[in-house]
Amino acid sequence: MTHDHDLVLRPTAAQTEAALNPPPGRTGGDLVVETLAGLGATTVFGLPGQHALGLFDAVGRSDLRYIGLRVENNAGFAADAYGRITGEAAPLLLSTGPGALTSLPALQEAAAASAPVLAICSQVPTAGLGGGRRGYLHELPDQAASFRGVVKSVHTVRAQSQIPSAIAAAWKSALSAPHGPVWVEIPQDVLNAETSLPVVTGVDAFPEELPPRPELTALAADLLSRAERPAIIAGGGVVRADASRKLKQLAERLKAPVVTTPGGKGAFPWKHPLSLQSWIEDRHTTDFLGDADVLLVVGSGLGELSSNYHTSAPRGRVIQIEADLGKLESNHPALGIHADARLALQALLETVSERTDDTAPERVRELLAKVAARIAAQELTLEQQVLAAVRKALPADSPSFWDMTILAYWAWSAFDAKGPNHMHSAQGAGGLGYGFPAALGAAVADPTRPVLAVSGDGGALYSIAELATARQYDLDVTWLIVDDGGYGVLREYMTDAFGRTTGTELTRPDYVALAESFGVPAVRTSPEALAADLSKALSAPGPSVVVLPAVLRLFAPTHGDAAPESAR
Numbered sequence: 001m002t003h004d005h006d007l008v009l010r011p012t013a014a015q016t017e018a019a020l021n022p023p024p025g026r027t028g029g030d031l032v033v034e035t036l037a038g039l040g041a042t043t044v045f046g047l048p049g050q051h052a053l054g055l056f057d058a059v060g061r062s063d064l065r066y067i068g069l070r071v072e073n074n075a076g077f078a079a080d081a082y083g084r085i086t087g088e089a090a091p092l093l094l095s096t097g098p099g100a101l102t103s104l105p106a107l108q109e110a111a112a113a114s115a116p117v118l119a120i121c122s123q124v125p126t127a128g129l130g131g132g133r134r135g136y137l138h139e140l141p142d143q144a145a146s147f148r149g150v151v152k153s154v155h156t157v158r159a160q161s162q163i164p165s166a167i168a169a170a171w172k173s174a175l176s177a178p179h180g181p182v183w184v185e186i187p188q189d190v191l192n193a194e195t196s197l198p199v200v201t202g203v204d205a206f207p208e209e210l211p212p213r214p215e216l217t218a219l220a221a222d223l224l225s226r227a228e229r230p231a232i233i234a235g236g237g238v239v240r241a242d243a244s245r246k247l248k249q250l251a252e253r254l255k256a257p258v259v260t261t262p263g264g265k266g267a268f269p270w271k272h273p274l275s276l277q278s279w280i281e282d283r284h285t286t287d288f289l290g291d292a293d294v295l296l297v298v299g300s301g302l303g304e305l306s307s308n309y310h311t312s313a314p315r316g317r318v319i320q321i322e323a324d325l326g327k328l329e330s331n332h333p334a335l336g337i338h339a340d341a342r343l344a345l346q347a348l349l350e351t352v353s354e355r356t357d358d359t360a361p362e363r364v365r366e367l368l369a370k371v372a373a374r375i376a377a378q379e380l381t382l383e384q385q386v387l388a389a390v391r392k393a394l395p396a397d398s399p400s401f402w403d404m405t406i407l408a409y410w411a412w413s414a415f416d417a418k419g420p421n422h423m424h425s426a427q428g429a430g431g432l433g434y435g436f437p438a439a440l441g442a443a444v445a446d447p448t449r450p451v452l453a454v455s456g457d458g459g460a461l462y463s464i465a466e467l468a469t470a471r472q473y474d475l476d477v478t479w480l481i482v483d484d485g486g487y488g489v490l491r492e493y494m495t496d497a498f499g500r501t502t503g504t505e506l507t508r509p510d511y512v513a514l515a516e517s518f519g520v521p522a523v524r525t526s527p528e529a530l531a532a533d534l535s536k537a538l539s540a541p542g543p544s545v546v547v548l549p550a551v552l553r554l555f556a557p558t559h560g561d562a563a564p565e566s567a568r
Contacts, residue, residue: 022198028191029058031163031200032120036064038164038203039171041091041118043444045079047072049095050137051122054191056093067444067473069437070465072099076106076117077434077463078441080181081401083116084424085445087242089174089182094121096188097138100146105431107150110181112428113263114240114324116174117181119151120167126158126187144185152180158187160195168205175207177340178323179240210323212339217347220319220335223294225353229316230256231292233280235306236263236428237299237323243342244268244420247298250349255357256296257364259285261306262427264299266417273361277368279413281308283558284370288363292316297334299341301327305412305427309559321345375414375555383410383552385527390454390480391416393534398449399424399442403435405456406488406552413555433462436479440466443475450476450538457483457508467518470543478537478544481511484551492554515545522547 032055036044043065048056059066069075072094079090094100100121110117123129123143124136131141140146144154153173155166163186170182224230232254238247244267251258251274258268259276268275279285286308289295293316300306301322310331318334321344328336337344375384387410394400396418402408402425417423424442426434439453455463460481470477482488491504515522522545525533530548537544 022196026195026199027054027058028160028163028186028193028195029054029056030061031160031195031197032167032186032191033058033062033064034200035164035167035203036091037062038200039168039205040088043067043082044091044093045069045075045082045441046093047075047095047099049099049122051124051188052093052095052191054188055120055122055186059093067469069440069469071463072102073106073433074437074463074466076103076119077109077437078444079117080106080110080113080115081424081438081441082445083110083179084113084421085399085442087116089116089118089171090441092117092119094119095138096122096124096143097140099138100143104146104150105429107147107181109426109429109431109434111150111152113236113424114179115181116179118167118170118174119181119183121183121185122191123156123185123187125189129158129187144183147183150181151183153182155182155184157184157190160190160193160197163190164200164203168203172205172207177207177210177241178237209343210338210340212321212337212344212347214347216335216337217344218351220296220337221348221351221353223317223319223335224254224256224296224348225355227254227294227355229292230254230294230296230355231289232256232258233261233289233295233297233300233302233306234258234264234267235261235298235300237321237341238264238267239299239420241299241323241341242420243299243345246342246345246349248272250345250352253349253352253354255355255360257288257360259289261300262412262425263306265412265415265423266420270416270418274364276364278415279368279371280306281413281558282371282374283308284367284374286312286558288367290314294319297321298345299323302331307331309557311559378556380553380555382527382550383407383555384414386530386548386550386552387411387414389527389531390452390534392531393538394452395449395538398422398451398538400452400454401425401435401438401442403453403455403459404430404432404489405454405459405482406484406492406554407454407456407482409489409554410552411454432459435459436463436477437466439477439479440470440475443477444473447476450478452538453477453479455479455481456488457481457485457511458487458506460511461508464514467515467520467543467545471519474542476541476543478534478546480534480546480548482552483508483511483547483549488552489554511545511547520545524549
């Protein structure tokens with residue numbers, strides 16, 4: 001008797017011949033490149049370094065497209081965005097020590113946002129592994145230890161025969177729910193040495209599915225079917241799982257209002273009668289969700305930004321669908337369902353009963369009217385004008401990437417993303433410098449549509465060197481820099497908390513002249529001219545910069561005991 005698990009694919013005659021007579025001059029770096037190509041990778045990001053030169057030499061002799069950025073952290077942000085846009089694991093090639101460590105903030109953002117990034121880094125020669133201090137350049141006692149608390153998995157190679165399996169295992173890890181960054185490190189001598197191993201031709205690394213347990217979805221479906229006031233919070237897990245259509249079907253069947261978190265922007269149609277939009281950082285929305293007798297949370301851990309800074313207090317039953325086991329019931333007791341959002345929503349659609357509730361759209365309209373009145377009372381016309389101008393100029397199918405800046409804080413709540421996977425920001429880890437290099441990665445992933453990046457002047461200086469990258473590869477990215485002469489968000493926070501600021505004011509360059517020195521066209525605009533200037537820049541091929549000198553304000557918070565009555 002032959003069992004299925006006993007079946008082995010037999011090599012073809014051509015594969016046998018190639019195995020017996022591999023081409024000369026190949027190295028460990030070629031094994032890396034061949035494995036990546038076998039897995040389906042077409043593009044790699046990174047920066048060369050001394051220990052990684054064998055890998056980069058192999059890339060240069062391959063069909064892989066190499067996109068080189070000027071700072072490792074920015075290369076990580078570009079790979080992050082490439083992974084978000086394509087759903088593929090984006091290879092990020094790094095060198096040992098300082099180069100590797102410089103990528104850590106980007107990998108933290110990828111982890112927080114569940115973006116699949118395959119970081120492949122060189123190591124000191126094999127003799128230096130294990131903590132012995134031999135004095136190699138860039139040497140760390142345990143380089144992988146610096147990444148274990150950030151990435152999903154760590155894979156250390158010590159021999160050329162381990163390369164295909166290690167990279168395949170990392171690829172599978174990066175693309176299994178929840179997506180995330182992974183780390184592979186290969187010693188310099190392993191990368192550089194010639195190899196007699198056959199060319200890598202067969203590499204399978206299918207991601208593992210994460211289906212829900214049926215008894216849990218059966219209970220969840222019963223609770224939702226019998227609910228009187230169900231509501232839904234949709235997080236980034238819905239976007240990563242490509243589950244927006246299933247979310248819409250479920251909400252319509254349940255007549256359940258839906259609010260999206262900053263990471264879940266676009267997961268639900270903005271103008272749908274059941275859409276609470278993204279005003280999750282609002283006391284009226286917090287109270288509305290708290291009043292739900294059954295609150296379904298899909299693809300969110302209900303962290304700080306998704307819970308109005310932990311002031312959310314659901315009074316009804318909570319059902320939480322989450323692929324990241326560490327986030328399940330970490331903030332609220334719930335019926336926790338550890339599953340991929342798409343598979344769990346499909347299971348609910350197959351079992352939930354349709355509800356009739358004619359009041360839900362009216363309750364949504366009332367809630368949004370209260371939010372609008374709260375904002376209108378704060379005299380924030382300039383901020384709303386600027387955000388509306390951006391929305392008017394940006395094509396509906398174009399993605400946007402936002403740095404940690406005041407306009408992005410507005411966008412989290414008030415910007416219509418026009419669709420899933422269209423709006424991205426660094427709200428996962430909250431580091432500066434994300435917007436522009438991430439937009440470059442998105443432009444590489446899909447060159448058929450213009451991409452928008454939004455930064456403040458403080459965040460812009462983190463990634464200003466990448467203007468050279470944009471020009472070198474002629475990437476279709478328009479960069480909007482809101483220049484307020486400092487770290488605007490921190491300026492407001494410090495003023496509110498301490499009555500003064502320290503370290504928030506910045507001397508900055510002439511961004512128009514600086515961009516032009518890179519050969520990138522730039523224009524200085526005004527709030528009144530922003531829509532026209534931004535539209536013109538987005539419609540012109542290649543990179544461009546639009547500088548808006550403006551001091552914007554945040555809307556008043558509604559969390560904390562000190563929240564003013566007018567903010568509520």
